[in-house]
Amino acid sequence: MQPSILLVDDEEEILEFLERILRVKYAVCKAENGKEALAILSTEAIQLVVSDVMMPEMDGFELCKAIKGNFEFSHIPVILLTAKNTMQAKIEGLELGADAYIEKPFSKEHLLAQMASLISNRSMIREYFASSPLIHMKSMAYSKADEQFLELLNETIDKNLDDPALDVEKLAKILNITRITLYRKIKATTNLSPVELITITRLKKAASLLLQGDLRVYEVADMVGFSSQSNFARSFHKQFGMSPTDYLQTKQSETKL
Structure with a gap:
């Protein structure tokens, strides 16, 4: 089965672009802000979240904080996408528990590689745990x-x-x-x-x-x-x-x- 991922962005064109490049390898869910994303997380078995930072209702930083501070969701890796390329923005995202921080504009290959790495690394660690006494x-x-x-x-x-x-x-x-x-x-x-x-x-x-x-x-x-x-x-x-x-x-x- 394809891993299920959640894309979060308030710009419909970007959501459609991301879905188009990712749906070959992943089962894609979409949300337009952090609040919608949390509602989806409560009903779907999501394995990774890719979120924009600048959004209305609840931005990406707030969403990341909510995910990492929630008992049911804290295991889900989060990739933040942002046009903010300041060091302070990167530090803020990582301090809130983001697993990766990718600046816009980004290459499709970079995003795919980061996503695959996060998912496969967790699979390897789980397998190592199960096979090691x-x-x-x-x-x-x-x-x-x-x-x-x-x-x-x-x-x-x-x-x-x-x-x-x-x-x-x-x-x-x-x-x-x-x-x-x-x-x-x-x-x-x-x-x-x-x-x-x-x-x-x-x-x-x-x-x-x-x-x-x-x-x-x-x-x-x-x-x-x-x-x-x-x-x-x-x-x-x-x-x-x-x-x-x-x-x-x-x-x-x-x-x-």
């Missing part, structure tokens, strides 16, 4: 708000790992947010479903427990909420490309070097 969940954060959310989420899952029935409903209740909001935030931030993220967190905890060296595989499997050692071993191998025993032997060999 000891990498913390907060490594996927791109804002302070996301870091705090992922730390709290990891801590909450970790405290309830021995519950084999832990799911998004229980997590939402513990965190005191709606199930739908939590599902959307987890999916948008990690590109994983809550079930997948819970499973990976179980397996990562298992990896750290195995390294302690004083627990058997079946004990670790039980401690992180797996119903059987065989199910645990299959899941571990599927996620990290090696069995729990092989993982432990590999780490022990690395320590001796």
Whole structure:
């Protein structure tokens, strides 16, 4: 599927121009000011925002601040487009959390490269987290708000790992947010479903427990909420490309070097 992006500009000609050059690679949504953009963000799964700065109702700086300060949207990268080429304007945009700042007039190639870089870099970081046994969940954060959310989420899952029935409903209740909001935030931030993220967190905890060296595989499997050692071993191998025993032997060999 094409990544969904949101274009924000009060000039219709510029919106049409941007849509024309971007629709080949992206599913495009459009808004004419910051307020319209926020309304779209609340209903659509947007992966990147490209916004002009000078707009009525709510300008690009205000929009960026609103996105980065909102629990549901803070993970979304923002590119600001502006004719303001002063250093102060650039600093203001970046201080508000903008991920990139592009001056007008800009080349199509530059914009496309910046967009592709932001989206692909986040995908690579998510993949690295999922495949690396000891990498913390907060490594996927791109804002302070996301870091705090992922730390709290990891801590909450970790405290309830021995519950084999832990799911998004229980997590939402513990965190005191709606199930739908939590599902959307987890999916948008990690590109994983809550079930997948819970499973990976179980397996990562298992990896750290195995390294302690004083627990058997079946004990670790039980401690992180797996119903059987065989199910645990299959899941571990599927996620990290090696069995729990092989993982432990590999780490022990690395320590001796």
